[in-house]
Amino acid sequence: MTRNRILLAVLLAALALGPLVLAEFHITLLNYIGLYAMVALGLVLLTGVGGLTSFGQAAFVGLGAYASAYLTTAHGASPWLGLLAGLALTAAVALLLGAITLRMGGHYLPLGTIAWGISLYFLFGNVEFLGGHTGISGIPALTLFGQELKSGRDFYYLIWFVLLVLVLATRNLLDSREGRAIRALKGGALMAEAMGVNTPRSKIVAFTVAALYACLSGWLYAHLQRFVNPTPFSLNMGIEYLFMAVVGGVAHVWGALLGAGIITVLKQWLQDWLPGLFGQSGNFEMIVFGLLMIFILHRAREGLWPLLLRLFPGSVAHRPPPAAAEPLPRRTLPPAGTPLLEVREASKRFGGLLANDRMNLTVKAGEILALIGPNGAGKSTMFNGISGVDPVTSGSVSFLGERVETLPAREIARRGMSRTFQHVRLLPAMSVLENVAIGAHLRGARNFVHAALHSERGEEARLLHEAAGQLVRCDLAEHLYDPAGSLPLGKQRIVEIARALAADPCLLLLDEPAAGLRYLEKQALADLLRRLRDEGMGILLVEHDMDFVMGLADRVVVMEFGKKLAEGLPDEIQRNPLVLEAYLGGVE
Amino acid sequence: MDLQIALLLGQDGITNGAIYALLALALVLVFAVTRVIFIPQGEFVAFGALTLASLQAGKLPGTLWLLLGLGAAVALVEVASALRDRHTRRIPAILLLNCVLPLILAGLLFVLSPANLPLALQVVLSLVLVVPLGPMIYRLAFQPIAEASVLVLLIVAVAVHVTLVGLGLLFSFTFGETLLQGQTILVVASSAVLIVALYFFFERTIHGKALRATAMNRTGARLMGISASMAGKQCFTLAALIGAFSGVLIAPITTIYYDSGFLIGLKGFVGAIVGGLASYPVAAAGAMLVGLLESYASFWASAFKEVIVFTLIIPVLLWRSLKTHHVDEEE
Numbered sequence A: 001m002t003r004n005r006i007l008l009a010v011l012l013a014a015l016a017l018g019p020l021v022l023a024e025f026h027i028t029l030l031n032y033i034g035l036y037a038m039v040a041l042g043l044v045l046l047t048g049v050g051g052l053t054s055f056g057q058a059a060f061v062g063l064g065a066y067a068s069a070y071l072t073t074a075h076g077a078s079p080w081l082g083l084l085a086g087l088a089l090t091a092a093v094a095l096l097l098g099a100i101t102l103r104m105g106g107h108y109l110p111l112g113t114i115a116w117g118i119s120l121y122f123l124f125g126n127v128e129f130l131g132g133h134t135g136i137s138g139i140p141a142l143t144l145f146g147q148e149l150k151s152g153r154d155f156y157y158l159i160w161f162v163l164l165v166l167v168l169a170t171r172n173l174l175d176s177r178e179g180r181a182i183r184a185l186k187g188g189a190l191m192a193e194a195m196g197v198n199t200p201r202s203k204i205v206a207f208t209v210a211a212l213y214a215c216l217s218g219w220l221y222a223h224l225q226r227f228v229n230p231t232p233f234s235l236n237m238g239i240e241y242l243f244m245a246v247v248g249g250v251a252h253v254w255g256a257l258l259g260a261g262i263i264t265v266l267k268q269w270l271q272d273w274l275p276g277l278f279g280q281s282g283n284f285e286m287i288v289f290g291l292l293m294i295f296i297l298h299r300a301r302e303g304l305w306p307l308l309l310r311l312f313p314g315s316v317a318h319r320p321p322p323a324a325a326e327p328l329p330r331r332t333l334p335p336a337g338t339p340l341l342e343v344r345e346a347s348k349r350f351g352g353l354l355a356n357d358r359m360n361l362t363v364k365a366g367e368i369l370a371l372i373g374p375n376g377a378g379k380s381t382m383f384n385g386i387s388g389v390d391p392v393t394s395g396s397v398s399f400l401g402e403r404v405e406t407l408p409a410r411e412i413a414r415r416g417m418s419r420t421f422q423h424v425r426l427l428p429a430m431s432v433l434e435n436v437a438i439g440a441h442l443r444g445a446r447n448f449v450h451a452a453l454h455s456e457r458g459e460e461a462r463l464l465h466e467a468a469g470q471l472v473r474c475d476l477a478e479h480l481y482d483p484a485g486s487l488p489l490g491k492q493r494i495v496e497i498a499r500a501l502a503a504d505p506c507l508l509l510l511d512e513p514a515a516g517l518r519y520l521e522k523q524a525l526a527d528l529l530r531r532l533r534d535e536g537m538g539i540l541l542v543e544h545d546m547d548f549v550m551g552l553a554d555r556v557v558v559m560e561f562g563k564k565l566a567e568g569l570p571d572e573i574q575r576n577p578l579v580l581e582a583y584l585g586g587v588e
Numbered sequence B: 001m002d003l004q005i006a007l008l009l010g011q012d013g014i015t016n017g018a019i020y021a022l023l024a025l026a027l028v029l030v031f032a033v034t035r036v037i038f039i040p041q042g043e044f045v046a047f048g049a050l051t052l053a054s055l056q057a058g059k060l061p062g063t064l065w066l067l068l069g070l071g072a073a074v075a076l077v078e079v080a081s082a083l084r085d086r087h088t089r090r091i092p093a094i095l096l097l098n099c100v101l102p103l104i105l106a107g108l109l110f111v112l113s114p115a116n117l118p119l120a121l122q123v124v125l126s127l128v129l130v131v132p133l134g135p136m137i138y139r140l141a142f143q144p145i146a147e148a149s150v151l152v153l154l155i156v157a158v159a160v161h162v163t164l165v166g167l168g169l170l171f172s173f174t175f176g177e178t179l180l181q182g183q184t185i186l187v188v189a190s191s192a193v194l195i196v197a198l199y200f201f202f203e204r205t206i207h208g209k210a211l212r213a214t215a216m217n218r219t220g221a222r223l224m225g226i227s228a229s230m231a232g233k234q235c236f237t238l239a240a241l242i243g244a245f246s247g248v249l250i251a252p253i254t255t256i257y258y259d260s261g262f263l264i265g266l267k268g269f270v271g272a273i274v275g276g277l278a279s280y281p282v283a284a285a286g287a288m289l290v291g292l293l294e295s296y297a298s299f300w301a302s303a304f305k306e307v308i309v310f311t312l313i314i315p316v317l318l319w320r321s322l323k324t325h326h327v328d329e330e331e
Helices: A003-021 A024-049 A057-074 A079-101 A108-126 A152-174 A177-194 A199-225 A235-248 A253-278 A285-299 A304-311 A379-387 A409-414 A432-439 A448-453 A457-473 A489-502 A519-535 A546-552 A570-575 A577-584 B003-034 B041-056 B062-084 B088-112 B119-130 B133-145 B150-170 B183-204 B206-216 B218-223 B228-250 B260-274 B280-300 B302-311 B313-323
Strands: A142-144 A147-149 A339-350 A353-364 A368-372 A394-399 A417-419 A507-511 A538-542 A555-560 A563-568
Touching: A003 A024, A003 A152, A024 A057, A024 A152, A024 A177, A024 A199, A024 A235, A024 A253, A057 A079, A057 A108, A057 A199, A057 A235, A079 A108, A079 A199, A079 B313, A108 A235, A108 B260, A108 B302, A108 B313, A142 A152, A147 A152, A152 A177, A152 A199, A152 A253, A152 A448, A177 A199, A177 A409, A177 A432, A177 A448, A177 A457, A235 A253, A235 A285, A235 A304, A235 B150, A253 A285, A253 A304, A285 B133, A285 B150, A339 A379, A339 A538, A353 A368, A353 A379, A353 A538, A353 A563, A368 A379, A368 A519, A368 A546, A379 A409, A379 A417, A379 A507, A379 A538, A409 A417, A417 A489, A432 A457, A432 A489, A457 A489, A489 A507, A489 A519, A519 A538, A519 A546, A546 A570, A555 A570, A555 A577, A563 A570, A563 A577, A570 A577, B003 B041, B003 B183, B003 B206, B003 B228, B003 B260, B003 B280, B041 B062, B041 B119, B041 B133, B041 B150, B041 B228, B041 B260, B062 B088, B062 B119, B062 B133, B062 B150, B088 B119, B119 B228, B133 B150, B133 B228, B150 B260, B183 B206, B183 B228, B183 B280, B206 B218, B206 B228, B218 B228, B228 B260, B260 B280, B260 B302, B260 B313, B280 B302, B302 B313
Parallel strands: A368 A538, A368 A555, A417 A507, A507 A538
Antiparallel strands: A142 A147, A339 A353, A339 A394, A555 A563
């Protein structure tokens, strides 16, 4: 048992024994911290992990509270029915808002949630059957195991049990295939999409889960207070929730608890103290919170939890590679010589610039085709057009006999094409192993509910085993658990290849894989690519190192100014006068 | 509703819409140049209106204390950075700009008894009090993290907003009647003039072009000798000017409290979002639409006025989302 686990056990014991010794006032405070932490936990998933944000979480809390308050008082329904109705309503609203705003730039979601938070607040306050600004009173208490939860003390265990379950579920979710997809949203959406991740779906999942956490908190709140009015669900409270997450540590599950605790206690204290200081009443604590936020975002953007962690460093035990698991099923590769990729008359226009001009090329199974050309010839643009990352303007791209030029990148990836990027796109803070496992995203199927319950461990073990296998194959076995960003650039390129291989592709697109490699590493890479070719994979390669290309490629296509300049066997290309002129300049 | 009411409502809507249009322009400007979604824009409206009202009521405006406080804070930060860089020669200018000038202004306010000044001078005094807050806020809150992601900048903007609202309450701004006449024409005309002026500023002057260059590519602009922090300060000054001026214009039409600015600013936002936070004319048109919608909504369903206005953002966002289809890469 490590020291941190002991600390956690002490904390849990303190939580369990707290009500036996604490005064009513402290119980109430802890209840509120628990309720707020649930909402902040959703924001950790959304903001800290997913890179999206919402100021409208308080409105979701309100939906949960009002749904149950209305159904139980007006229709005498059971609070449990109220909970279900609240969750359904919240999910519907979150899905709608998410579907509308999440496809656009990151800042439309927060703006949308500000507007939605204000709308809902005014709606609560003006709708008659919800009691207007006076609210709804006489909400029945919850009954659990035949026991009516009437006091804050009774509620305490329920709130903290729910919170700890949510913490556990969130941790489980993040440590899974779906979780990796959500973690990739922040700074790796384009890469994730090329690996087959449906990024809009991942965003909506994160947003909806966060909304549901808030709704649950609202339901508990309504039955704890037995009274609701619009005030606690205003935009200001929505802003406060975000402050809690940011102060605590927005990328850390426990940061939500820390932040909720700090802000709640601080608010209590400031509300007692500031009005006396200023000689008038008002929400002056917001001045302090605002300044605190600015300071934290300037000086410790990760929040306070990582600073706390530094005081309690965990033991850096050597972790063994993932346990052996049943290998994932593999795609049957087409027989050697079958045309995999056929690009016909493909052009790509950026405004006035024609980056690809009626390009044609074919890649067959079991061959390495090298695409070479001077800088700016349009090779990477061609790659983006083929892989759907940035589709071609006109012309056709056929993969395995199917037209794919209008499909999104993730659909092309699903059909068996995988790629690397010229500018390395890894998630630097994530381990090498997990980065590679993103490549195998499409080879798993269990969804986020299974992930939260960790009932997908069998599949997860197979995915990680596959990722580790590809890393071993690429000579990176000693780096499995290193953060990807800590590797030298050349090795990061190889991690990209391992990630592409984890997708089990039949066509591999490699954009300058040998750049930054030393001589021996280049040889090892060439051997690996030859083995893959001999297994029947088709490889399209962009590379500047001519020794590497000419010794490896079966055929070569030369590009210049977006057009195909020449095509042929390596020997022919090396003697082609047009190619020599393009590379070395003409003889005047 | 008869024609007369419809016309009155239309006039009301156009007046408010013109104000929202101005704010929308400021928001687009600030976002384009600094990537800050400037939530506190509305606070400048409230500060402008309340400062003018205080001056007319013969009271010392609370914004003066804000100006002195922020000036001192900026001076502290700037002097510290000057000492660190061993640029001690810059210190007198820093102190003059951030401490001495606000103090002179304070002295003037004590001596002049502004309640007796002509209206035009009162307006100028209000602007002089409020506008410097813009670049000061940029210097303190945004310049140190100018390279951060849009998301972080947005959260800081919200933090600045709640701080300013709290301070607004603390300095207990009061509201009094101001005495501008012919409001609608004045508002619409000033908006039109400002919009045209902004157009010429961005299209025809080297400063405007520099700001646009910074908006498109910060690093590139810096390599061309354009200071990104100077550009940031300039556009925050412009935004504060637009905000405070809107406040002066709107004061007689609407009751302004210390926290009224937020909702007014957000309505400008709805307009700006119609323009995708990028297009000035579309943003202005969107803001006019918001004003008209608000005005007619207040007639038919006054309790749900805000709900209707802010729900408008949903179809707008839907329309914008159908127009974009690419995977964006967050910074």
